[in-house]
Amino acid sequence: MSETRVPDADPGGPALAIDVVGLDKHFGDKHVVVDLSLQVREGEIFGFLGPNGSGKTTSIRMMCGLLRPDSGSGTCLGYDVIHQTEQIKRRVGYMTQRFSLWEDLTIAENLDFVARMYEVPRRREAVARALRALGLADRSAQLAGALSGGWKQRLALAACLLHQPRLLLLDEPTAGVDPKARRDFWDEIHRLAAGGISVLVSTHYMDEAERCHRLAYIAEGRLLAQGTADEVIAGQHIAAWSVAGRDAPDEVARLRALPGVVRVTSFGNTLHVTGHDAALLEQSMQSVALREHLHVQRIEPTLEDAFISLMDAPAAGRTPRARPVADGASR
Numbered sequence: 001m002s003e004t005r006v007p008d009a010d011p012g013g014p015a016l017a018i019d020v021v022g023l024d025k026h027f028g029d030k031h032v033v034v035d036l037s038l039q040v041r042e043g044e045i046f047g048f049l050g051p052n053g054s055g056k057t058t059s060i061r062m063m064c065g066l067l068r069p070d071s072g073s074g075t076c077l078g079y080d081v082i083h084q085t086e087q088i089k090r091r092v093g094y095m096t097q098r099f100s101l102w103e104d105l106t107i108a109e110n111l112d113f114v115a116r117m118y119e120v121p122r123r124r125e126a127v128a129r130a131l132r133a134l135g136l137a138d139r140s141a142q143l144a145g146a147l148s149g150g151w152k153q154r155l156a157l158a159a160c161l162l163h164q165p166r167l168l169l170l171d172e173p174t175a176g177v178d179p180k181a182r183r184d185f186w187d188e189i190h191r192l193a194a195g196g197i198s199v200l201v202s203t204h205y206m207d208e209a210e211r212c213h214r215l216a217y218i219a220e221g222r223l224l225a226q227g228t229a230d231e232v233i234a235g236q237h238i239a240a241w242s243v244a245g246r247d248a249p250d251e252v253a254r255l256r257a258l259p260g261v262v263r264v265t266s267f268g269n270t271l272h273v274t275g276h277d278a279a280l281l282e283q284s285m286q287s288v289a290l291r292e293h294l295h296v297q298r299i300e301p302t303l304e305d306a307f308i309s310l311m312d313a314p315a316a317g318r319t320p321r322a323r324p325v326a327d328g329a330s331r
């Protein structure tokens with residue numbers, strides 16, 4: 001099998017860690033990934049979002065050569081995802097969605113075992129380095145099965161870094177992990193990216209999505225948005241207002257019935273009102289502002305607003321903007 005990397009499709013553009021075009025995958029008669037094209041630039045942290053079952057894991061496995069697509073093509077670290085899968089596997093660290101190390105081995109034994117599998121040169125040194133780098137040295141004799149969720153994820157990350165990969169594929173690495181451990185894990189991801197490693201990471205957490213350089217959103221196997229957080233938000237054409245005041249929580253039903261209002265979300269005594277027709281929503285909000293006890297203010301839409309809007313939009317290509325207001329009013 002050739003070791004030669006595929007020449008860049010666009011030599012003038014940014015160097016790409018992942019560059020796939022038109023990937024398709026069926027399981028039985030179910031079309032689970034549909035015409036997926038995605039580019040991850042070298043050195044960036046790229047977030048991959050989408051509801052459960054939308055095709056994130058399947059896409060990740062195709063992008064790193066673990067699963068053969070039915071059609072489509074592309075490269076991972078410059079190697080062909082169909083014909084050069086061995087070269088890709090040697091250079092990629094893949095952290096699977098579920099903890100897949102050995103619970104009855106210690107931390108050090110797990111790392112040593114993985115280092116043997118990857119035939120990592122100077123194995124002992126590599127294991128010691130991984131233990132130090134992720135703050136696991138003091139715990140090296142602990143059984144993996146006895147670790148908390150956060151520490152298990154750190155161990156899994158250490159294991160997939162042993163062979164010094166250039167690209168990390170992290171599939172929901174922080175699911176079920178507490179906020180402090182998640183933040184520490186993300187600080188680590190940023191340190192790795194600053195050192196030149198590219199990262200594709202799937203997540204359901206908005207704060208994590210905001211920490212990515214660029215993002216993609218997939219639903220029912222189709223990519224619905226790709227870009228920086230600001231680009232993804234702008235692409236949804238959402239207008240947002242806050243309605244605050246002691247009695248604001250009692251206003252939810254009334255606000256939902258107003259023209260232009262698609263969604264009303266409560267944050268304590270503040271309501272967050274969004275819609276896609278900015279002018280209509282502004283008229284409605286001005287009518288609300290006339291009521292003395294409510295303070296109404298236009299605000300910037302958030303990434304969460306954008307993703308909820310994308311979740312509501314059918315994957316078959318209808319944009320949320322085209323959706324009748326009455327759909328949202330019942331929500």
Ligand SMILES: Nc1ncnc2c1ncn2[C@@H]1O[C@H](COP(=O)(O)OP(=O)(O)OP(=O)(O)O)[C@@H](O)[C@H]1O
Nearest residue numbers: 027028032050051052053054055056057058059097
């Ligand atoms: N090996 C398989 N055989 C049959 N169907 C599969 C297989 N793997 C995944 N699927 C189906 O493909 C679809 C996409 O699954 P996938 O695991 O890629 O989604 P996901 O976005 O990673 O979901 P989650 O957020 O729950 O991890 C789902 O309907 C799933 O049931």
Ligand SMILES: [Mg+2]
Nearest residue numbers: 056057097171
């Ligand atoms: Mg998954």
